[in-house]
Amino acid sequence: MKKFLVLILFVASVVAFSQTVNWAFLEEPISLNIWDYLGPNSTVWTGYIMGPRTAGLYAYGDVRFDYIPNLASDLPEITEEGDLWVYTIPLRNDITWSDGTKFTAGDAAWTLNTILQLIVDYGLGGNWAGYVDPDYFVKAEAVDDCTLKCYFTAASLAKANFGALMAPILQKKYWAPKIEEALKTGNPLQTIYNYDTSDEPLLGSFLLKKWEKGAFIETYARPDYYDRGQVLTLYKNGAVEITNPNTGEKWAGYGEATGEKEIELTTGPYIENIIYRIYLNRTAAITALINGDVSFIFNSLGLQKGEIDQLKNVANVKLISNSVNGFRYMCFNMRRFPMNIKEFRQAIAALVDREFLTGRVLGGQAFPQYGVVPSGNVFWYNPNVEKIAPGAGMSYGERRQFAIDLLKKAGFRWVVEPKIEGDAIARKGRGLIGPDGQRVEEVELLAPGPGYDPMRATMALYIERWANEIGIPVKANLVDFNYIVDRIWNEPFNFDMYMLGWSLGYYPDHVSDFFHSKRAGIGDWNAAGYQNPEFDKLADEFLAASDIEEARKLSFKLQEMLAEDLPYLVLFDTPVTEAYRTDQIEFPYEKTLSGLQYVDGAPTLVKALAK
Numbered sequence: 001m002k003k004f005l006v007l008i009l010f011v012a013s014v015v016a017f018s019q020t021v022n023w024a025f026l027e028e029p030i031s032l033n034i035w036d037y038l039g040p041n042s043t044v045w046t047g048y049i050m051g052p053r054t055a056g057l058y059a060y061g062d063v064r065f066d067y068i069p070n071l072a073s074d075l076p077e078i079t080e081e082g083d084l085w086v087y088t089i090p091l092r093n094d095i096t097w098s099d100g101t102k103f104t105a106g107d108a109a110w111t112l113n114t115i116l117q118l119i120v121d122y123g124l125g126g127n128w129a130g131y132v133d134p135d136y137f138v139k140a141e142a143v144d145d146c147t148l149k150c151y152f153t154a155a156s157l158a159k160a161n162f163g164a165l166m167a168p169i170l171q172k173k174y175w176a177p178k179i180e181e182a183l184k185t186g187n188p189l190q191t192i193y194n195y196d197t198s199d200e201p202l203l204g205s206f207l208l209k210k211w212e213k214g215a216f217i218e219t220y221a222r223p224d225y226y227d228r229g230q231v232l233t234l235y236k237n238g239a240v241e242i243t244n245p246n247t248g249e250k251w252a253g254y255g256e257a258t259g260e261k262e263i264e265l266t267t268g269p270y271i272e273n274i275i276y277r278i279y280l281n282r283t284a285a286i287t288a289l290i291n292g293d294v295s296f297i298f299n300s301l302g303l304q305k306g307e308i309d310q311l312k313n314v315a316n317v318k319l320i321s322n323s324v325n326g327f328r329y330m331c332f333n334m335r336r337f338p339m340n341i342k343e344f345r346q347a348i349a350a351l352v353d354r355e356f357l358t359g360r361v362l363g364g365q366a367f368p369q370y371g372v373v374p375s376g377n378v379f380w381y382n383p384n385v386e387k388i389a390p391g392a393g394m395s396y397g398e399r400r401q402f403a404i405d406l407l408k409k410a411g412f413r414w415v416v417e418p419k420i421e422g423d424a425i426a427r428k429g430r431g432l433i434g435p436d437g438q439r440v441e442e443v444e445l446l447a448p449g450p451g452y453d454p455m456r457a458t459m460a461l462y463i464e465r466w467a468n469e470i471g472i473p474v475k476a477n478l479v480d481f482n483y484i485v486d487r488i489w490n491e492p493f494n495f496d497m498y499m500l501g502w503s504l505g506y507y508p509d510h511v512s513d514f515f516h517s518k519r520a521g522i523g524d525w526n527a528a529g530y531q532n533p534e535f536d537k538l539a540d541e542f543l544a545a546s547d548i549e550e551a552r553k554l555s556f557k558l559q560e561m562l563a564e565d566l567p568y569l570v571l572f573d574t575p576v577t578e579a580y581r582t583d584q585i586e587f588p589y590e591k592t593l594s595g596l597q598y599v600d601g602a603p604t605l606v607k608a609l610a611k
Helices: 045-052 106-123 127-131 157-161 172-182 188-192 282-292 305-311 342-351 354-361 394-410 455-469 481-490 533-544 548-565
Strands: 018-024 058-061 065-071 076-081 082-089 137-144 147-152 206-212 216-221 231-235 240-244 250-252 261-266 273-278 317-322 325-333 413-414 420-421 424-428 430-433 443-448 474-479 499-503 568-573 576-581
Touching: 018 282, 045 206, 045 216, 045 250, 065 240, 065 250, 082 157, 106 127, 106 137, 106 147, 127 413, 137 250, 147 157, 147 250, 157 533, 157 548, 172 188, 282 305, 282 413, 305 317, 325 413, 325 455, 342 394, 342 455, 354 455, 443 455, 443 481, 455 499, 455 568, 481 499, 533 548
Parallel strands: 018 273, 443 474, 443 499
Antiparallel strands: 058 065, 076 082, 082 147, 137 147, 206 216, 216 273, 231 240, 231 261, 240 250, 317 576, 325 499, 325 568, 413 430, 420 424
């Protein structure tokens, strides 16, 4: 959910721009240091700001999310040299950094090699280790200013095309001396994370103007943005065409660029400034939208039913809804007792009736999710995970009896054993004792509070109640979003269970990144501490796959293993419903997987309307 920095190529028509748009945030970003963001502090709120600041060699295009050249001028040429696979990448010669320096292959080679060095020698983790995997990426070389060679141990879709070649590229001139300085300190990674990057030269379309902590972040559009005037055309036959009459740039792929067009977009930006106003509760943000103080609310969770009802009759406010590529889940810390016992995790899972919660309790606003690949990512989703889910198809009483039987099977017992009669709890359990005779103390379930996500808050309270009915001493602790993130990745792993959500990339390499044993270190993504050699072996095969159908089969097997072992209990998600003011801004499209928030509000495409 991992949280990909989706480096999307945005496009719109060239006009003079001089206007400001105001957008609402519900949480404060943590840091605008790219190393920190893609390391231990990769929150979606930081990502909304970072997306328009960065660029990679390749990107996902708008609307259909085609894999297209970005800093590159064409798709890579792949050849075999000895035991290695070489990706030769032609680069564009019309790109400049925000300080006027020309972008070259030297920047790209330095970035990729430095990421590798920091991972291998210093334990850099998080999304960085997802982009550049030392088991696959060997090195990068600048052949000349416009030609880059990347060497891999395998022609891996996950680790080459959708991995290293999509990593954000940093300026060598700015970062090389800073990294060299940091490596001489006692804690190089923390030194790097702590650098003030307010003066960093960037490749993106928007730069930082001002950050007033707790109030707002203001960014401004680059007047010299190199992609201004670039036209992206998507054809209904699947072809893609990119042209820029200002620079002569031209690329086409995925078939003949002829016939009926699906959409045509031209890059701006059309606006001069974006002010991201921070509202630390949803009610204040909704009020700001109604009053016209903001034009759009960023929220990866979308609007709740009450908010939708409140907004649907407001003049000049439009509601839009999209399917999602993400999920909300509960994670078990398998480093701790009793979460390290599979039957305990399965018992908790058996108690959780997703259909009841989403349909009855949440009033149909949400839909159940069962596996670590969302059902909305249709090609990669394995529908068998629904049948594997503990308690699937069982009644209320059957679920509770099944959970009790699972605990007994693992050797648990009670001071007072629970008793189920039909769908009734005839006797509540009390005093759960583990297989080794150890009393099970209170198990804390961290979850966001109702001011941030009332759905997860509600679900956490139901899980607490259901667990306690059969004597599992779960206590839901509803807290601030950033507090949960801190407890997981910064303390680190100081939790029993937590409830969060992921917004994901389209190629499901997160299935490995979240659960491979090599990703279980401090600051990395395997927060559950899941370790399974059989899973690791299959995950390695999946990451090495160069054939899409073979990768799909392996992905299905991995999903089934995780549905059985349950390091995560995937719970639900919602169609993302968003609202914006049609009298203030205009978006070039509205239908896109996970909504406009997922494409950072399309900052180089959105237009401010004259007042």
